[in-house]
Amino acid sequence: MTFVQVIDCRTQRADELNKLMDTWVAATKGKRTATHSIVAKDRSDASHVVEIVEFPSYEEAMKNSHLPETDRIYRELVALCEGEPSFTDLDVVRDEQLNKALAREFCETLVNRGDMDAAYKMCTADYVEHDPSMSSYDLSASQVKAENQEILTAFQPTLRLESLCAEGDQVCCRFSYSGRHVGAFQGIEATGREISGTGQVTFRCEGGKIAESWWNTDDLGLMRQLGVVEG
Numbered sequence: 001m002t003f004v005q006v007i008d009c010r011t012q013r014a015d016e017l018n019k020l021m022d023t024w025v026a027a028t029k030g031k032r033t034a035t036h037s038i039v040a041k042d043r044s045d046a047s048h049v050v051e052i053v054e055f056p057s058y059e060e061a062m063k064n065s066h067l068p069e070t071d072r073i074y075r076e077l078v079a080l081c082e083g084e085p086s087f088t089d090l091d092v093v094r095d096e097q098l099n100k101a102l103a104r105e106f107c108e109t110l111v112n113r114g115d116m117d118a119a120y121k122m123c124t125a126d127y128v129e130h131d132p133s134m135s136s137y138d139l140s141a142s143q144v145k146a147e148n149q150e151i152l153t154a155f156q157p158t159l160r161l162e163s164l165c166a167e168g169d170q171v172c173c174r175f176s177y178s179g180r181h182v183g184a185f186q187g188i189e190a191t192g193r194e195i196s197g198t199g200q201v202t203f204r205c206e207g208g209k210i211a212e213s214w215w216n217t218d219d220l221g222l223m224r225q226l227g228v229v230e231g
Contacts, residue, residue: 002095003020003058003089003092004052004089005053005055005087005090006088007142009077009081009085010047010079010081012047020073024069027073028064032070033056033061034053035056036052037051038053039051049070050125050165055074102210103171104159104164105122107201108159109134109176112159114152116152119206122209123141123209124207124210126138127141127212128212129144129215130212130214130215131215132216133215135147153183155180155182155184157178158178158179161175162175170202170204172200172201172202173200173202175199177199178194178196179194180193180194180195181195182220186206193226196225197218198218199218
């Protein structure tokens with residue numbers, strides 16, 4: 001179970017505290033068990049600083065706390081604070097990464113359900129799609145629909161999300177797909193051939209919707225499978 005520790009303190013030396021965290025990261029490289037660390041300052045009280053550290057489990061957090069480097073950095077932390085910092089230990093019972101969920105739902109709706117309208121309702125009004133295989137590298141939702149419909153009709157593909165990674169407002173998805181060439185595609189009449197491939201898409205999210213996307217797929221591999229290119 002994911003474990004989070006919240007360290008709450010008061011200090012007039014927030015910049016020094018932040019630098020101290022850099023020192024801890026460098027000193028524990030290859031040893032620390034923490035997976036995510038955030039240092040935040042209270043907007044209404046600049047002396048109120050909170051550090052949030054995430055670990056894979058409570059047991060891993062304890063391993064981290066027993067490192068000599070952690071003990072040394074903690075003593076330096078206390079010296080920067082007005083009094084002893086307080087600790088809150090939390091077992092995570094629910095962790096929803098909303099941008100990742102949005103990206104997953106968009107891919108499932110667009111490709112596997114083939115519901116173009118529902119998919120693009122998840123996008124902002126000024127959504128832009130970048131894809132070197134399309135007629136233009138910068139297309140709006142209304143412009144890209146016809147080209148995506150051609151792909152869905154021609155191959156009736158099934159998409160599988162292999163992995164999703166999120167950072168800030170962006171989500172990167174690695175996927176694989178399979179289908180059959182049952183309709184005309186870019187002037188190539190249906191061959192009935194099975195097709196499969198891999199690709200990657202990065203989404204930029206804004207206000208709970210997708211504002212931009214960048215797609216890359218193995219187009220050369222697809223042409224080879226259709227018999228258009230030898231290889």
